[in-house]
Amino acid sequence: MARVLIASDKFKGSLTAAQVGAAVRAGIRRARPDAEVSVVPVADGGDGTVAAALAAGFDAVPLTASGPTGEPVLTAYARRDDLAVIEMADVSGLVRLPGGQLHPMTATSRGTGEVIAAAVAAGCRRIVLGIGGSAGTDGGAGLLEALGARLLDADGNPVGDGGAALTRVASIDLTSLRELMDGVEVTVACDVDNPLTGPTGAAAVYGPQKGADPAQVAELDAALGQWADRLTAAIGSERREAAGAGAAGGVGFAALAVLGARLRPGIELMLELVGFDAEVAGVDLVVTGEGKLDEQTLHGKAPAGVAAAARAAGVPVVAVCGRNTLPDNRLHEAGISVAYSLIEIEPDEQRCLSAGAMLLQQLGVRVAEAHLPGGPGVAATVSERAGGVA
Structure with missing residues (x-):
C-alpha cells in the first residue's frame, strides 16, 4: 500500500x-x-500560520485585539501546553486594513502585542510569533506598548500610533514590560535579513508595499533611525543592523532588542511545530x-x-x-x-x-x-x- x-x-x-x-x-x-x-x-510564518498549528492539534484561543488602524478585530492564537503560536498577519496585517485602505504612516503593531500579552497572562511561557504580512512600519513600538512599555514625548504624553510618531519619542520606560515578559521565551518566524534602516531597511524595501510614497519612505526611515537611537540608549545595546531587524516594519528590531527573541526561518520552525x-x-x-x-x-x-x-x-x-x-x-x-x-x-x-x-x-x-x-x-x-x- x-x-x-x-x-x-x-x-x-x-x-x-x-x-x-x-x-x-x-x-x-x-x-x-x-x-x-x-x-x-x-505555512511559512505569514497568514495561515495559526491554521497550520490548529491542524496539527493545537487549541484555538479566540480574542479581540486592536487592528492596524486601532479598530477591534476578532483573532485567535493557537495553544498547546505553555506554547502559543501567534500570527501577526491576522491581527496587525494588511488583510486587516478596513476596506483595504493602506495607512503607511499610522498603522500599528499594537494588536500583536495585545495577543502576546493575553497569551502570557493565560500562562504561556513560550511564544512563536509569525510576522509575515504586516501592515505598518512602526518599529515594533506598538507591540512593545501593548506589553507594558511607556513611550512618551517631551511633554510626558503617549506618542501615538505608527511609524511617523516615532520621531516624538523622548523617553522609554520598559519596567512593566520586563515584569510581564520575565521568563518568557520568544521565537520569531522570519525569512528576511534586512536591517532596520538604510537602503535595504524596513521602510525602503517594504514601505512601498504598505502604501508609502518616496517622501514617506524617507520620513519613515528617519523616524526608525531616531527610534533606534532612543531604544538603544534605553537598553544599552545596538540591534538596528542585526539581520531581520527590518522584518515586519521593524517588529524584528523590537523583538530582538527588547524581548530577546530568537529569529528562525518560518518554514523550518513550522515544520517542527507540526x-x-x-x-x-x-x-x-x-x-x-x-x-x-x-x-x-x-x-x-x-x-x-x-x-x-x-x-x-x-x-x-x-x-x-x-x-x-x-x-x-x-x-x-x-x-x-x-x-x-x-x-x-x-x-x-x-x-x-x-x-x-x-x-x-x-x-x-x-x-x-x-x-x-x-x-x-x-x-x-x-x-x-x-x-x-x-
Missing part, C-alpha cells in the same frame, strides 16, 4: 492549506483507493505546493522547506500550484521532481480561483497515476503535459 503525505501551503486568495490538502487527497484516493494519504497543512519529521517517516511520496511557484518560493517559502526536509528523509517530492514559473532545473535543485499546475488544465485564471478544489482533485489523480505503484508512470503522464518534468 502506497503512503502519501500532502504538506502544502495555502493558495492565497483561493484555498486554505487544509482545503488544498483535502482536494489533492480526494484526487489521489480516486485514482488509488488503497493509498494511505495524510494531510499536514503548513511534527513533519514524524509524519514523513515511511511515506513513499510527499506532495507540497502553494498558489504560485516562482523564484521567491526558493527563498524560504513553504514548498522549498518541505522539499528540503523530505529530501533529507529520502522521500521524493512533487508539487501542485496554481501557476509555475520555475524552469525544470530550478525545481530539481529545490528537490521537486515535477510541478503540476492548475493553469495547465484550465487556462482561465478566474476559473482556477473559483473552481480550484475541483481542479486540484484532477491534479491529485495525475499525481497518483504518475508516481504511485500501479499507475502508467511518470513518462506517460508527462507526455500529456506541456513542459512536464520527469
Whole structure:
C-alpha cells in the first residue's frame, strides 16, 4: 500500500492549506483507493500560520485585539501546553486594513502585542510569533506598548500610533514590560535579513508595499533611525543592523532588542511545530505546493522547506500550484521532481480561483497515476503535459 503525505501551503486568495490538502487527497484516493494519504497543512510564518498549528492539534484561543488602524478585530492564537503560536498577519496585517485602505504612516503593531500579552497572562511561557504580512512600519513600538512599555514625548504624553510618531519619542520606560515578559521565551518566524534602516531597511524595501510614497519612505526611515537611537540608549545595546531587524516594519528590531527573541526561518520552525519529521517517516511520496511557484518560493517559502526536509528523509517530492514559473532545473535543485499546475488544465485564471478544489482533485489523480505503484508512470503522464518534468 502506497503512503502519501500532502504538506502544502495555502493558495492565497483561493484555498486554505487544509482545503488544498483535502482536494489533492480526494484526487489521489480516486485514482488509488488503497493509498494511505495524510494531510499536514503548513505555512511559512505569514497568514495561515495559526491554521497550520490548529491542524496539527493545537487549541484555538479566540480574542479581540486592536487592528492596524486601532479598530477591534476578532483573532485567535493557537495553544498547546505553555506554547502559543501567534500570527501577526491576522491581527496587525494588511488583510486587516478596513476596506483595504493602506495607512503607511499610522498603522500599528499594537494588536500583536495585545495577543502576546493575553497569551502570557493565560500562562504561556513560550511564544512563536509569525510576522509575515504586516501592515505598518512602526518599529515594533506598538507591540512593545501593548506589553507594558511607556513611550512618551517631551511633554510626558503617549506618542501615538505608527511609524511617523516615532520621531516624538523622548523617553522609554520598559519596567512593566520586563515584569510581564520575565521568563518568557520568544521565537520569531522570519525569512528576511534586512536591517532596520538604510537602503535595504524596513521602510525602503517594504514601505512601498504598505502604501508609502518616496517622501514617506524617507520620513519613515528617519523616524526608525531616531527610534533606534532612543531604544538603544534605553537598553544599552545596538540591534538596528542585526539581520531581520527590518522584518515586519521593524517588529524584528523590537523583538530582538527588547524581548530577546530568537529569529528562525518560518518554514523550518513550522515544520517542527507540526511534527513533519514524524509524519514523513515511511511515506513513499510527499506532495507540497502553494498558489504560485516562482523564484521567491526558493527563498524560504513553504514548498522549498518541505522539499528540503523530505529530501533529507529520502522521500521524493512533487508539487501542485496554481501557476509555475520555475524552469525544470530550478525545481530539481529545490528537490521537486515535477510541478503540476492548475493553469495547465484550465487556462482561465478566474476559473482556477473559483473552481480550484475541483481542479486540484484532477491534479491529485495525475499525481497518483504518475508516481504511485500501479499507475502508467511518470513518462506517460508527462507526455500529456506541456513542459512536464520527469
